[in-house]
Amino acid sequence: MDLGTKVAEVIEASSAELMAQCYKLDQAPPLGSLVKTKGGSWETYAVVYNVETHSLEPGRRVVARGEEMGTEAEIFRANPQLAKLLSTDFRALVVGHCQGNGLYHYLPPKPAPIYSFVYVCQLEEVKAFTQSLDFLSLLADARLPISVDEVIAACLRYASRAYPDSQAFLIKAGKELAWLLSSDARRLNSVLKRLRQ
Amino acid sequence: MNDHNLDERTRLGAIVSGSLTRGVEVKLDASVSVEDMAVGRYVAIEGEKRRFFGMITDVSLEAIDSRVTITPPDISDPFIAQVVAGTTTYGKLRVLPMLTIGSDAVSILEGPQPAKTVPTHFSEVKLASQRDVELVFGAEDDKRFYVGTPLDMETKVCLDVSEFVKRSNGVFGKSGTGKTFLTCLLLIGILQKRAAVSLVFDMHSEYGWEGRNEKGYKVKGLKQLFPSKVAVFTLDEESSRWRKVSTDFVVKIGYDEIEPEDIELLRQTLNLTEASTQAVYQLAREFGDRKWLEAVLNLSEDNGKQLISKLNIHDSTYRNLRRGLETLRRFPFLVPHASDNSVQRILEYLERGINVVLEFGRFDDFAAYILVANLLSRRIYAQYREKAEKAGGADMALPHPLVITIEEAHRFLNPELSAQTIFGRIAREMRKYNVTLLVIDQRPSGIDDEVMSQLGTKITCLLDNERDVDSVFTGVTGKSELKSVLSKLETKQQALIFGHAVPMPVVIKTREYGSAESYKELGFLEAAELKRKAEKEIEDLWAT
Ligand SMILES: Nc1ncnc2c1ncn2[C@@H]1O[C@H](COP(=O)(O)OP(=O)(O)O)[C@@H](O)[C@H]1O
Ligand SMILES: [Mg+2]
Numbered sequence: 001m002d003l004g005t006k007v008a009e010v011i012e013a014s015s016a017e018l019m020a021q022c023y024k025l026d027q028a029p030p031l032g033s034l035v036k037t038k039g040g041s042w043e044t045y046a047v048v049y050n051v052e053t054h055s056l057e058p059g060r061r062v063v064a065r066g067e068e069m070g071t072e073a074e075i076f077r078a079n080p081q082l083a084k085l086l087s088t089d090f091r092a093l094v095v096g097h098c099q100g101n102g103l104y105h106y107l108p109p110k111p112a113p114i115y116s117f118v119y120v121c122q123l124e125e126v127k128a129f130t131q132s133l134d135f136l137s138l139l140a141d142a143r144l145p146i147s148v149d150e151v152i153a154a155c156l157r158y159a160s161r162a163y164p165d166s167q168a169f170l171i172k173a174g175k176e177l178a179w180l181l182s183s184d185a186r187r188l189n190s191v192l193k194r195l196r197q
Numbered sequence: 198m199n200d201h202n203l204d205e206r207t208r209l210g211a212i213v214s215g216s217l218t219r220g221v222e223v224k225l226d227a228s229v230s231v232e233d234m235a236v237g238r239y240v241a242i243e244g245e246k247r248r249f250f251g252m253i254t255d256v257s258l259e260a261i262d263s264r265v266t267i268t269p270p271d272i273s274d275p276f277i278a279q280v281v282a283g284t285t286t287y288g289k290l291r292v293l294p295m296l297t298i299g300s301d302a303v304s305i306l307e308g309p310q311p312a313k314t315v316p317t318h319f320s321e322v323k324l325a326s327q328r329d330v331e332l333v334f335g336a337e338d339d340k341r342f343y344v345g346t347p348l349d350m351e352t353k354v355c356l357d358v359s360e361f362v363k364r365s366n367g368v369f370g371k372s373g374t375g376k377t378f379l380t381c382l383l384l385i386g387i388l389q390k391r392a393a394v395s396l397v398f399d400m401h402s403e404y405g406w407e408g409r410n411e412k413g414y415k416v417k418g419l420k421q422l423f424p425s426k427v428a429v430f431t432l433d434e435e436s437s438r439w440r441k442v443s444t445d446f447v448v449k450i451g452y453d454e455i456e457p458e459d460i461e462l463l464r465q466t467l468n469l470t471e472a473s474t475q476a477v478y479q480l481a482r483e484f485g486d487r488k489w490l491e492a493v494l495n496l497s498e499d500n501g502k503q504l505i506s507k508l509n510i511h512d513s514t515y516r517n518l519r520r521g522l523e524t525l526r527r528f529p530f531l532v533p534h535a536s537d538n539s540v541q542r543i544l545e546y547l548e549r550g551i552n553v554v555l556e557f558g559r560f561d562d563f564a565a566y567i568l569v570a571n572l573l574s575r576r577i578y579a580q581y582r583e584k585a586e587k588a589g590g591a592d593m594a595l596p597h598p599l600v601i602t603i604e605e606a607h608r609f610l611n612p613e614l615s616a617q618t619i620f621g622r623i624a625r626e627m628r629k630y631n632v633t634l635l636v637i638d639q640r641p642s643g644i645d646d647e648v649m650s651q652l653g654t655k656i657t658c659l660l661d662n663e664r665d666v667d668s669v670f671t672g673v674t675g676k677s678e679l680k681s682v683l684s685k686l687e688t689k690q691q692a693l694i695f696g697h698a699v700p701m702p703v704v705i706k707t708r709e710y711g712s713a714e715s716y717k718e719l720g721f722l723e724a725a726e727l728k729r730k731a732e733k734e735i736e737d738l739w740a741t
Contacts, residue, residue: 174280
């Protein structure tokens with residue numbers, strides 16, 4: 001994945017989350033990664049929480065085609081139209097925004113504009129954004145169709161790559177979680193176990 | 198923490214709750230391990246308007262949610278262990294704020310004042326710096342004597358000796374905790390700062406010439422270190438000679454110097470009955486205060502019988518008394534009539550500013566100790582009193598302050614005796630006639646509470662008996678906190694000092710005593726060095 005290049009476009013947006021369609025099939029940013037949109041006078045930061053590849057036409061299910069073929073790539077070569085019929089989308093939870101020179105770890109006033117381009121943040125941006133871990137409360141309180149704790153752990157593991165001392169970052173983040181999840185020792189334990197690399 | 202930077206203060210955490218009387222609670226930062234903390238250590242607290250000084254009195258482990266203790270985090274995983282330290286679980290200190298220093302010029306001049314309030318919420322708490330401690334206890338000077346170092350610091354804790362001797366004081370601690378060594382240092386401090394002259398009743402003959410440390414090595418006593426300032430008196434000439442002690446005077450006490458009160462004090466020690474001590478007063482009336490003892494000791498069987506029937510003394514009482522008095526007769530330092538007056542001799546030395554240590558040699562039992570210490574002190578005190586009263590009337594200077602050191606103080610100052618002994622009186626009268634006590638005891642609970650509460654400064658090494666601990670803290674504010682500090686002292690060479698002569702309670706590691714190094718620091722020069730110094734002075738004389 002080329003960091004800093006645009007990879008998708010917003011096709012559905014709300015205050016709390018956005019859905020984007022990737023330009024290339026199966027080329028979504030990884031779970032937990034930080035993406036941003038540049039539409040409007042502000043940039044919206046979001047954490048990828050779900051990636052999905054599906055048929056573009058509702059009602060037309062994808063069927064298995066590779067029984068006679070040696071590799072998966074041959075399927076696409078034999079059916080070039082497939083790339084047009086399928087799409088990879090992802091959903092990301094809004095965790096902050098940037099306006100002027102300010103970086104804010106809370107929701108922007110408006111959702112990301114539809115069709116805004118979505119970029120995968122560069123490591124420096126990840127580092128700048130994760131200087132404050134206030135956004136973790138947005139993640140921790142979210143209700144998602146998948147396990148929030150998985151997303152939190154994936155996000156922190158991903159962000160830790162932006163730091164030369166990734167262990168120190170994870171400990172700092174772990175402590176933040178310890179406060180946030182102080183009333184739920186079992187949940188804290190399970191998230192922390194997933195932070196280990 | 199032995200930092201070179203004297204101002205360096207390590208941050209520990211922040212105040213989260215508390216009160217002035219119970220102390221404030223400090224949540225430790227995650228980076229600080231509870232295991233590095235110790236009760237008795239000093240902290241500085243940066244309040245909004247002033248800086249506070251306090252002492253750590255307790256360390257505890259806390260969990261943010263009690264459920265954590267039921268499902269403990271998996272701390273076998275080092276990562277999880279690091280995360281939960283300081284968050285889910287954290288350390289807490291209890292700190293007793295004791296002094297404050299304001300930040301304006303006036304309060305800086307005034308110096309530390311007793312804390313009358315507490316720092317605001319979340320004030321930063323740091324380990325006190327070397328400079329902080331110096332600010333509180335002052336540097337060594339012509340009044341302050343260096344007695345030890347605070348826990349984990351190299352700063353000197355100094356005791357204002359001139360304040361110290363203004364009241365009676367106590368040194369406590371169970372056996373082997375360092376009372377004798379500490380007392381030796383105190384006596385040296387009093388001597389060097391010229392705060393008072395000392396009279397030491399040296400039961401075990403260890404202060405005057407030479408003692409021994411635990412390993413059996415010899416330790417120099419006061420006279421070896423300060424030959425021109427100390428005289429050793431002895432009750433046991435022979436023992437002193439064997440030990441090659443250079444003594445100044447051999448104390449003999451005449452039968453005619455022993456009064457009925459002296460016998461009364463020995464009641465427990467000599468196993469006398471109540472009736473026997475009453476009989477003593479009768480006998481004294483019969484024969485006269487100065488003659489009774491000799492007369493009774495010389496009574497023949499028949500004369501004795503006649504006498505008791507005449508005085509209506511029961512036979513068993515008489516026999517009980519005779520047995521007690523025979524014990525006294527066996528002391529060679531007791532003679533029918535002493536040719537020289539010991540009291541006068543002691544006073545002569547004290548008047549010249551020379552400290553007197555009376556060693557007991559082989560007579561280190563309580564009968565001899567109580568008898569002699571009481572008898573001499575009573576008469577010396579009477580002289581001081583007379584002098585002080587004369588001086589007061591004539592507007593003259595009071596006699597030079599005198600400090601009398603006694604060991605096993607509970608033998609004199611127990612509730613039963615303290616009202617009668619001279620020591621009880623001195624302790625109670627404070628410093629009316631410029632005489633105070635330095636009492637040393639391993640069983641302070643045996644001492645009358647009233648006397649304990651009159652002691653100005655108490656220096657206590659480890660005590661493990663609950664009653665002893667309680668008695669040391671009678672009438673002290675912050676009692677329960679200090680108690681926990683005391684109970685955590687090391688078994689040796691550590692002491693808690695609190696009271697009149699220190700601005701706030703302090704735990705010290707007592708200054709080293711007994712090594713060549715320590716003598717040097719106290720200004721003692723070995724003979725070879727003395728000679729060199731003298732030669733150098735002569736050389737210098739010729740050179741000019
Ligand atoms: N300040 C000190 N310097 C060096 N050694 C000490 C000091 N205090 C105590 N000790 C050691 O501890 C032992 C016991 O001390 P001591 O003063 O005799 O105890 P106590 O009088 O309380 O029974 C000493 O023999 C010595 O070895
Ligand atoms: Mg001793």
